[in-house]
Amino acid sequence: MPKRKLDPLPSAAFQILLSLADEDRHGYGIMRQVEEQTSGRVRLGPGTLYGSIQSLVEAQLIEEVGEGVDAKLGQERRRYYRLTTTGRKLARTEAERLADMVRIARERKILGGEHA
Amino acid sequence: MLERIFVWLLRLYPAAFQQVFGAEAARLVRDRLRDERGFAARLRLCWDLLTDFAISVPREFRYAQPSLAGAPTQPMRGPVFAVLEGKPPTPTSLALAGLFAIAFFTGVGYLMGHGGGHLMLRSLSMRPERQLSGPGFAPERAPQQPGMGVEAANSSLGSDRTIASPAQQQADAYAAGEPWKRDAKTATPAANGQPALVEMDTAYTRWVVAEIAGNLKYHYFDRASAGQLAESMQSRVTAGAYDSVPVDQTLAKLLTRQLRASTGDMHLEVVYDAGILPHPVAEPTAGVPEPYRRAMAASHCTIEQVETLPHNVGYIKLNSFPDPEVCGASLTSAMSSLNHSSAVIFDLRDNLGGFPVGVMFVSNYLFNRPEMIFNPREAVSSQSWTKPVAGNLLADKPVYVLTSHKTISGAEQFAYNLKMLKRATIIGETTAGATHSAVFHRIDDHFGVAIPEVKVANPYGKPDWEGVGVEPDIQVPAADALTVAEKLAAQR
Structure with a gap:
């Protein structure tokens, strides 16, 4: 089976990793968290969301922790996902890479900031 | 919703x-x-x-897509497939797939057989197999030794022309002692089974006829009638007169008939070969090719038999008229051994032609004065007269020439001249009827046209043997010719 590509890490996958940084979430929870952390810019549809989740699970960057009920959403049982250690490390590396890019952009006066 | x-x-x-x-x-x-x-x-x-x-x-x-490794591995009856689906194919799927495959290949086969002429499939399926091993193409055959007709070609032709017709080249090969059948067409059974190896379409027919007309216009010795001939052919082509004619022997024969009818010249001939017509052969630059020498040495210069029959009748069976440069000594020795015969029988029933100089070489023994030997390929020159041979006693002895329907080319020249000069009695069958005096122009792999480029006056004021053969004085089956000749010789 062709491996899903996580290198470079797609934006959706990175957002999912970030959304799981503080707590375990189910699919809809992840979608809402991503929407919130991106100020509504990114709203993951079911295909993109679960496609990415599948890739991340296969790469062992997140893992399924079992099913639970989210009382706020009703009595349905939902699958919860958790960030693995590897996933956390990768998210940090990615964040650092992006921070580095931002630093360079500032130096090159592409981006405004405290040094500009 | x-x-x-x-x-x-x-x-x-x-x-x-x-x-x-x-x-x-x-x-x-x-x-x-x-x-x-x-x-x-x-x-x-x-x-x-x-x-x-x-x-x-x-x-x-x-x-x-699930990986192939994920395909079920449990034992199942029938073929096992590596599948992308999560479950094994059902018997119904297999049956349907089989039916579909059969239908598909049947459809492809039908298209190949019945598609229109413009279908790529058809042109692929109808492509002729190249018959490279057929007569005239065998790699081990002796190279084309210029035989009769070459001298004529030399005198007026450029180097890009074919110097002898395929049949002539075969005749030469026969002279080299190789046992091929005379007719290239019948000797190629694979080609015979497929009457239309070339793409049969109107455009091709029209192109072939136009090419033939063009060649006639520029090469036929009678420029005036050549022009008219080409024009009338062109107008017939434009009118679609040949469109329904099968592009094979039928077309070649029809064109030949029309050309001969309008010119009265039997030397004009359109040739078709279902195989591949040989390409022009380069003339040997100097001397006699080594393979020809070897072939002549192996066949005793095609002199099959020399003996003295009862009643002191000399008999020589000559299967070609070889090049005297190679076979002069053999011919001389054969003729000398018959010097004291009271009559000579030349058995040409299996003679398939050869060199005009060879014909002249043998004819020299039959006359004690210079006599012109007509050669339809060559204008008359000092070489056209016989030269008496010193010590020869045969010049006034009766001569009998045995012929068959296979006797061709140079052998016909010999028989024709002796007959016209009333020097010999011809016994047997009417000969094949080929002078090979025309120059062969190759149109493509299948069509060619033989066009006489030089007009040679016939000293006898009659047509030569082209297309009609030499008619014997005594018409008997070839197998009986020798008996008849022996009887006649004995009576004298």
């Missing part, structure tokens, strides 16, 4: 994806539908979901 549409749309994802995430994805859609209300929010939701479907469905199909 929207929920049902979007949940239904989730079925577009691959089975494996649906299996794992189908329920979750449907729940997500429902959650969002429940939470996002109002016209603007719904519109945005619809946009989100549709774009997501558009992007992720193809991606999932690309990535989400």
Whole structure:
């Protein structure tokens, strides 16, 4: 089976990793968290969301922790996902890479900031 | 309503994806539908979901195929497949696949057999196999030794011309002692079975006829009638007169008949070969080719038999008229051994032609004065007269020439001249009827046209043997000719 590509890490996958940084979430929870952390810019549809989740699970960057009920959403049982250690490390590396890019952009006066 | 549409749309994802995430994805859609209300929010939701479907469905199909290793490995009856699907193919699927395959290949076969002339399939299937091993193409054959007709060609032709017709080249090969059948067409059974090896379309026919007309116009010795001939052929082509004629022997024979009818010249001939017509052969630059020498040495210069029959009748069976440069000594010794005969029988029943100089060499023994030996390929020159041979006693002895329907070319020249000069009695069958005096122009792999380029006056004021053969004085089956000749010789 062709491996899903996580290198470079797609934006959706990175957002999912970030959304799981503080707590375990189910699919809809992840979608809402991503929407919130991106100020509504990114709203993951079911295909993109679960496609990415599948890739991340296969790469062992997140893992399924079992099913639970989210009382706020009703009595349905939902699958919860958790960030693995590897996933956390990768998210940090990615964040650092992006921070580095931002630093360079500032130096090159592409981006405004405290040094500009 | 929207929920049902979007949940239904989730079925577009691959089975494996649906299996794992189908329920979750449907729940997500429902959650969002429940939470996002109002016209603007719904519109945005619809946009989100549709774009997501558009992007992720193809991606999932690309990535989400189960691996081949995941195919079931439990023993099953019948063929085992590595499948992309999660379950083994059902017997129904296998049966349907088999039926489909049969239908498909039957369809392809039908198209190849019945497609129109413009179908690529047909042109592929009808492509002729190259008959490179047929007569005239055998690699071990002696190279084309210029035989009769070459001298004529030399006198007036450029180097790009074919110097002898295929039949002539075969005749030469015969002279080299190789046992091929005379007729290239009948000797190629594979070609015989497929009467139309070339693409049969009107354009090809028209092209062939136009090419023949063009060659006639520029090469036929009688320029005035050549021009008219070419014009009338062109107008017949334009009128579509040849369009329904099969592009094979039929066309060649029809054209030959028409050319001969309008000119009265039997030397004009359109040739068709279902195999591949030989390409022009370069003339040997100097001397006699080594293979010809070897072939002559091996066949005793095609002198099959020399003996003295009862009643002191000399008999020589000559299967070609070889090049005196190679076979002069053999010919001299054969003729000398018959010097004291009271009559001579020349058996040419298996003679397939050869060198005009060879014909002249033998004729020298039959006259004690210079006599002109007519050669339809060559203008008369000092070489056209016989030269008496010193010590020869045969010049006034009766001569009998045995012929068959196979006797051809140079052998016919010998028989024709002796007959016209009333020097010999011809016994047997009418000969094949080929002077090989025309120059052969190759049109393509299958068609060629023989065109006389020089007009040679016939000293006898009659047509030569082209197309009609030499008629014997005494017509008997070739097998009986020798007996008849022996009887006649004994009576004298």
